[in-house]
Every structure is written in C-alpha cells, then in structure tokens.
Amino acid sequence: MPQRAPSAAGALDFAGLVRQHQAMVFSVAWHFLRDHALAEELAQEVFLSLHQHLATLESPEHVQFWLRKVTANRALDVVRRQQRRPMVSLEVVPEPVAATSAGDPMLGETLRKLVATLPEKARMVVILRYQEDLDPTEIAEVLSIPVGTVKSQLQRALALLRAKMSRSHGEKAI
Amino acid sequence: MKTAAFLIAFLAFAGLSAGQQVKWNYDKLAARASETVDVSLDGSLLRLATKFLSDDDADEAKVKKLVAGLKGIYVKSFEFKKEGEYSAADVDAFRAPLHTPDWQRIVGVHSTEDGEDVEVYIKNEGKNIGGLAIIATEPKELTLVNIVGAIDLDTLSELGGHFGIPEVEVEKKK
Amino acid sequence: MNLEDELRSALRRREPSPDFTDRVLARVSAAPAPHAARPWVRWVAALAASVLLAAGAVEYRHYQGERAKSQVLLAVRIAGGTLHKAQRKVQMLHTAHRSVS
Numbered sequence: 529m530p531q532r533a534p535s536a537a538g539a540l541d542f543a544g545l546v547r548q549h550q551a552m553v554f555s556v557a558w559h560f561l562r563d564h565a566l567a568e569e570l571a572q573e574v575f576l577s578l579h580q581h582l583a584t585l586e587s588p589e590h591v592q593f594w595l596r597k598v599t600a601n602r603a604l605d606v607v608r609r610q611q612r613r614p615m616v617s618l619e620v621v622p623e624p625v626a627a628t629s630a631g632d633p634m635l636g637e638t639l640r641k642l643v644a645t646l647p648e649k650a651r652m653v654v655i656l657r658y659q660e661d662l663d664p665t666e667i668a669e670v671l672s673i674p675v676g677t678v679k680s681q682l683q684r685a686l687a688l689l690r691a692k693m694s695r696s697h698g699e700k701a702i
Numbered sequence: 703m704k705t706a707a708f709l710i711a712f713l714a715f716a717g718l719s720a721g722q723q724v725k726w727n728y729d730k731l732a733a734r735a736s737e738t739v740d741v742s743l744d745g746s747l748l749r750l751a752t753k754f755l756s757d758d759d760a761d762e763a764k765v766k767k768l769v770a771g772l773k774g775i776y777v778k779s780f781e782f783k784k785e786g787e788y789s790a791a792d793v794d795a796f797r798a799p800l801h802t803p804d805w806q807r808i809v810g811v812h813s814t815e816d817g818e819d820v821e822v823y824i825k826n827e828g829k830n831i832g833g834l835a836i837i838a839t840e841p842k843e844l845t846l847v848n849i850v851g852a853i854d855l856d857t858l859s860e861l862g863g864h865f866g867i868p869e870v871e872v873e874k875k876k
Numbered sequence: 877m878n879l880e881d882e883l884r885s886a887l888r889r890r891e892p893s894p895d896f897t898d899r900v901l902a903r904v905s906a907a908p909a910p911h912a913a914r915p916w917v918r919w920v921a922a923l924a925a926s927v928l929l930a931a932g933a934v935e936y937r938h939y940q941g942e943r944a945k946s947q948v949l950l951a952v953r954i955a956g957g958t959l960h961k962a963q964r965k966v967q968m969l970h971t972a973h974r975s976v977s
C-alpha cells in the first residue's frame with residue numbers, strides 16, 4: 529500500500545497533471561459527446577474540479593481514477609440534461625454512405641460514429657474499455673454499476689456494432 | 703550465550719520471514735510480446751485483496767485461504783505472434799536465479815507432441831516451502847510464476863484444474 | 877478485421893487544442909477567491925468537505941480492493957492452471973510407463 533501523505537497528490541504540479549491527463553479526459557468526452565467544443569468545455573470543468581479537490585487525492589493513481597470517474601459521470605450528466613442524442617436503436621441509424629473495407633482509413637470514423645449511436649451507458653462502457661483499456665471490474669468502479677451489467681452491456685454493444693458493420697461491409701465477416 | 707542463541711534464532715526467523723521475489727528481467731521479452739499479462743501483488747495488496755474475496759463463493763474462499771500469509775504473487779505471461787520469438791538462452795536466463803541451494807526443481811516435463819515444457823521449483827526454508835517458481839513454455843507463449851511464502855501446492859493445482867476451466871479427464875490406458 | 881482491435885484504433889486518445897493547458901491554468905488563476913463565510917457556514921462546509929473526502933477515499937479504497945481481488949484470481953488461475961497441467965502430464969507419463977512395464 530502506498531504511504532499516505534496528507535496531500536501527496538496535491539504536492540504534484542497541477543499544470544503537469546493537466547498536461548499528463550488532458551488527452552485522456554478530452555478523448556473520453558469527445559468520443560462520448562462527438563462535439564469538440566463541448567468536449568473541451570467539459571474537460572476544462574473537470575480540471576477546475578481537480579484543482580479544487582487535489583489536496584484530497586492520495587496518489588498519482590488516485591488522480592487518474594478520480595479523473596476517469598468524474599469525466600465519465602459528467603459526460604453522462606451532460607447527455608441526460610441536454611438530451612442531445614436521443615437513444616435510438618442501431619436499426620434506425622442510416623447506413624454509412626460509402627461501404628468501407630478493412631484497412632480503409634474511413635473505417636475508424638465509421639466506427640466512432642456507430643459508437644456514438646449506442647445508448648449512453650453502453651457507449652461509455654465501450655469507450656472506457658477500448659480507449660482506456662479498463663477491465664470490466666475497473667469500469668464497474670468508475671461508473672458505480674455492477675460488473676455483470678458492464679459485461680452484458682459490452683457484449684450487447686459489440687454484437688450491435690458487429691451486426692451494423694457486417695451490413696455495411698456486405699458478406700465480409702468481422 | 704542465551705543472547706547469541708536468541709540472535710541466531712531471530713536472524714533465522716527474519717530470513718524465513720523476509721521472503722524474496724525472484725529477480726527476473728522481463729524487458730527483452732516484453733518488447734517482443736504481442737500481449738502481456740502482468741500481475742504483481744506484494745504482501746499489502748494481497749492482504750487488501752483477501753478482504754474483498756467472498757467467503758460465500760467456494761472458489762474465492764479457497765483462494766482466500768490459499769493466499770493468506772503469502773508475501774507476494776508475481777505472474778508474467780507473454781504471448782507472441784509467431785514461433786521463435788524467444789530462444790533457449792532467454793529461458794536459461796530465467797532458470798539462472800533458481801540454480802541456488804535453496805531452490806529445488808520438483809517437476810520438469812517436456813512434451814514433444816505439443817511443444818509445451820513446464821518446470822516447477824520450490825524454495826526450501828528448513829522443513830517448509832518458502833516459495834514457488836514455475837517456468838512454462840509453449841511455441842508462442844512463455845509464462846513465469848513466482849509466489850513468495852508458504853504455498854499449498856495441492857490446493858493451487860486443484861484450483862487451477864477447475865477454476866472456470868472444465869476439468870479434462872485423463873484417460874487411463876488398460 | 878478484428879472489431880476489438882479496430883475499436884482500440886478508432887477510440888485512441890487524441891489531444892485537445894494546443895492552448896488547452898494554458899486556458900485551464902488561466903481559468904484557475906481567474907477563479908475568485910472564496911470570501912470569508914460566517915463561522916457556522918465554515919463549519920458546515922468543513923463537515924461536508926470531510927464527508928466528501930471520506931467518500932472519495934472510501935471509493936478509491938474499494939476500487940483498489942476490487943482490482944487487487946481480480947488480479948489475485950487471475951494469478952491463481954494462471955499459476956494453478958500451469959501447475960495442474962504439469963501434474964497431469966506427469967500422471968500421464970506414469971500411467972504410460974506402468975502400462976508398458
């Protein structure tokens with residue numbers, strides 16, 4: 529167990545922490561909200577909160593955990609408050625205009641758009657899993673939901689994405 | 703005389719209690735691996751983990767009993783994209799720290815059929831087991847295990863046999 | 877195409893605007909200093925802060941514990957599985973040896 533100093537993380541350079549974690553915080557927000565300006569605004573708010581709470585954080589690892597948790601939950605709050613993206617099933621989302629094949633640079637953009645159409649919780653689970661490489665137990669702690677829920681959300685999201693990608697790719701299996 | 707005897711006994715106990723992790727250098731292999739599993743749990747993390755292992759789940763209760771009192775568990779498993787990514791010399795380097803009087807190889811199995819080799823070493827501390835080391839190699843995978851402390855090999859093996867993995871019956875030839 | 881690999885690639889981290897850090901630091905500097913509140917307000921605020929502090933620390937301890945638990949289970953699975961495999965192979969060799977002799 530790391531030694532607990534009264535403000536071990538607080539002694540860290542705040543500017544350094546911003547530089548170290550800005551990509552993570554911004555990317556979670558951006559992949560979730562798909563709005564650059566809104567994602568930057570949310571990221572700034574998260575770091576302002578970090579500045580206020582820094583003295584309460586125990587270690588660099590605690591800072592990272594805290595940032596992931598606050599970013600994920602604030603992004604979910606934004607969507608719930610503004611209802612910017614109504615939850616729709618993938619079936620009613622228009623197909624990508626051009627069929628893409630493996631290796632096509634547009635494939636990444638297609639996938640990002642499809643992820644953005646997932647229901648909120650599933651979308652955040654996918655982002656935490658594949659952007660942050662968190663395992664289901666860690667995702668459950670960040671989102672304060674049961675591990676079983678994380679696993680089933682992930683399974684269902686992947687099945688939906690697979691089905692959608694298969695349809696846009698024709699018979700080519702994924 | 704009494705003081706000397708006490709000191710010797712204390713030092714012996716300290717030596718038994720110290721428990722040292724095997725000094726393996728993984729850097730070369732880690733650089734070549736396509737996937738790495740890395741578990742490093744010292745005594746304090748093991749004690750924390752046991753607080754979260756359930757007494758109601760049969761397997762977790764066994765694991766809880768198994769790891770109680772251990773000083774460390776270190777597991778590294780490397781997967782490679784193709785065969786030949788590590789050499790016999792690489793494996794010899796992992797055997798080297800175990801060529802000391804206190805380590806004893808108790809199992810060495812070489813399989814020509816599937817190319818899997820497993821070596822099991824135990825660390826002797828008087829009449830007790832003070833540690834376990836396993837080196838397991840397959841054509842595209844290499845696994846290193848080091849457990850520091852008195853470990854129950856039968857329970858560990860039993861758990862490995864059915865812990866989420868179906869048991870495979872060994873056919874008895876008549 | 878492996879969907880999970882493609883998702884990792886598609887969802888890789890990206891940097892915000894180049895002046896992001898500067899803007900955050902500017903906002904932190906510009907944030908007004910909290911003015912002195914009445915004593916009882918300060919006491920309530922301190923209590924609320926200590927509750928939040930405890931909640932944050934408790935949450936993080938829970939996260940550490942759950943993570944340590946899943947790592948222990950993974951380690952036992954790998955170590956136990958490898959040991960079990962070795963024991964099975966030894967048993968098979970003994971069985972084969974006995975049937976020959």
